Amino acid sequence: MELFSLTKALMSVPSTSGEEEAVGFWLRDHLQSLGWTVELQPVSDNQSNVIATLNDTPRLWLSTHMDTVPPYIPPTEDDEKIYGRGACDAKGIIAAQITAAEQLRKQGVTDIGLLYTVEEERASTGAKAVNLHPLAAKCEYMINGEPTDNDLAIGSKGSFRLKIKTKGKAAHSAYPEMGDSAILTLLDILDDIRQTKFPHDDFFGDTTVNIGVIEGGVALNVIPPSAEASLLIRLTTGREPVETALQNVIRDRGEIEVLSCSEPVKLLEVAGFKQKVVRFTTDIPHLPNWGKPLLLGPGSILVAHTKNEFVLKKDLHDAVSLYLNLVKKLLNDESAGNAERKT
Ligand SMILES: [Zn+2]
Incomplete structure (x- = not known):
């Protein structure tokens, strides 16, 4: 499925925090149809994290959250933008990550996993649950997605x-x-x-x-x-x-x-990417077992959580290349940088 269609398809399944079950099933079915091995990790009675892999022990993971803030706003679009709930926070990001992962797979890169959590917008219970997952031990890099205007965040409050x-x-x-x-x-x-x-x-x-x-x-x-x-x-x-x-x-x-x-977190710095500190928090502080953290995603945090939420189609497109380059750089270059957790 093409990038913009995938974004809109994900946005068409409402998933306000606490109601992520349907979008989790949708993602599982979609990723399985592409050939990924998918596990649903139960977090509560009707909430499960989605964990997808191409091999047994991926070294690098792309992740973000499936839940959104209320109220649900169905997707619409024009030539430049996709509008609606989750456009940038964070269903456009899921679509960009899956698109990048599929391109990497076509190039023979299989050392990657996809992780989509529940409940990030409230208490990060999805992240807390998956932090204890056995696959975490093999993870070296976790690229988390939140709307950073496609800049690489080197710290989050x-x-x-x-x-x-x-x-x-x-x-x-x-x-x-x-x-x-x-x-x-x-x-x-x-x-x-x-x-x-x-x-x-x-x-x-x-x-x-x-x-x-x-x-x-x-x-x-x-x-x-x-x-x-x-x-x-x-x-x-x-x-x-x-x-x-x-x-x-x-x-x-x-x-x-x-x-x-x-707590505030310092994130991995990688040369060649535009960098900045972001003021919002993410699932990352609750994923300490999942390798060195990075943060990058299309869209602006300034429209996330508002009734005017949107993502620029150009940003979605650019995010795919950025994820692709970042993954290759991290998997090929052992000295990509040092992450430090501030306590
Ligand atoms: Zn978010």
């Missing part, structure tokens, strides 16, 4: 997801002196967090904080007894200095509940 919870005392809103507002306490804490200077790292850049969700209270006429805010912090250092800074701000006014944490 970490992500620290947490809740801040406050407690108060309910009372009739006409008698506020009888209560204690958990929402006002939370707003004070959040204001202090906005004034806080978090660590800067010369390689990864600034730590940034998004207060993404605020919830609390029970009714307009009740002093709110509880409130919480969910934050996503883009880490440029380990989690510890950031968590300490938060504790110092919150003191005894509230509590932190940690939801998940991925």
Whole structure:
């Protein structure tokens, strides 16, 4: 199947996180029809990673995720672009990787595997499960795909997801002196967090904080007894200095509940490719057993997760050549570079 048709075919099967079963079956059938050996690795009752190989112990893997953020947007296209959910994050990437892998196979390269995970957009449970897979031990290089505008990412920030919870005392809103507002306490804490200077790292850049969700209270006429805010912090250092800074701000006014944490990661640098640091995180921090990590993919992270998600057809096309060149360079050149994991 041709590159753009394959992209649209994958996008035509909805796969919001938690609902990846159908697209996993589709990929299994497609790859089997091309002659790949395909394993579905169960992650939960209706979620499986797709693992495809041409030989028993591939040294190099191409990978990305099958899930998308909601809502589902079916594919459309014009001469320049393919639009819709997953266009760049990450079904266009799956299509480019399969196309590159098929071209490599025609040239006699069989030392490659394809790995497509579930749940990357939430807690990376697919990556965590496959990290323990026996094939990981033989993997030397893992080229992960996320929209990097086809640049080779040499670092990706970490992500620290947490809740801040406050407690108060309910009372009739006409008698506020009888209560204690958990929402006002939370707003004070959040204001202090906005004034806080978090660590800067010369390689990864600034730590940034998004207060993404605020919830609390029970009714307009009740002093709110509880409130919480969910934050996503883009880490440029380990989690510890950031968590300490938060504790110092919150003191005894509230509590932190940690939801998940991925540390920042340095990725393999390869000469001859345009390089940059990306601010988002990927499955890579959860795949430490899978060799040296690289990150490259068509499309822009700035349109991923939006209702205007698209990928340029030219970028898809270019990605195929980039994957092809990168794979050949890595398989042929043992000294392609050194990856370092920042902890
Ligand atoms: Zn993605």
